[in-house]
Amino acid sequence: xxxxxxxxxxxxxxxxxxxxxxxxxxxxxxxxxxxxxxxxxxxxxxxxxxxxxxxxxxxxxxxxxxxxxxxxxxxxxxxxxxxxxxxxxxxxxxxxxxxxxx
Numbered sequence: 001x002x003x004x005x006x007x008x009x010x011x012x013x014x015x016x017x018x019x020x021x022x023x024x025x026x027x028x029x030x031x032x033x034x035x036x037x038x039x040x041x042x043x044x045x046x047x048x049x050x051x052x053x054x055x056x057x058x059x060x061x062x063x064x065x066x067x068x069x070x071x072x073x074x075x076x077x078x079x080x081x082x083x084x085x086x087x088x089x090x091x092x093x094x095x096x097x098x099x100x101x102x
Contacts, residue, residue, distance in 0.1 A: 011028050012025050013025075013028050014026075032070075035074040035089075035091070038071065038092060038093070040089060042090045043087050043089060044059050044090055045085070045086070046082055046085065048084045050084070052070075052078040052082055055081060055088060056069055060090065066081075068090075068093055069081055069089075071094070072088075073088060
């Protein structure tokens, strides 16, 4: 898994299928950090035609890091961040210096 993945630190666990005895490896649950614990890095206005991947590319330099914008704004549905005229909070990911959990 990529080190910058939102799941990089969650680890895995093994479940055994009771019917087959097969071991199934899966990711553990990721708990979303409370947005107020993340350090604000800036604000980004949403323009007509913006998508969350475009916002992420513009603000954090990686279109697949849209989840950082979701975490920073306390939303689970990325579509909630694409209303034209809205201003989206950009924050440092959990664990970065400046965050309240660091």
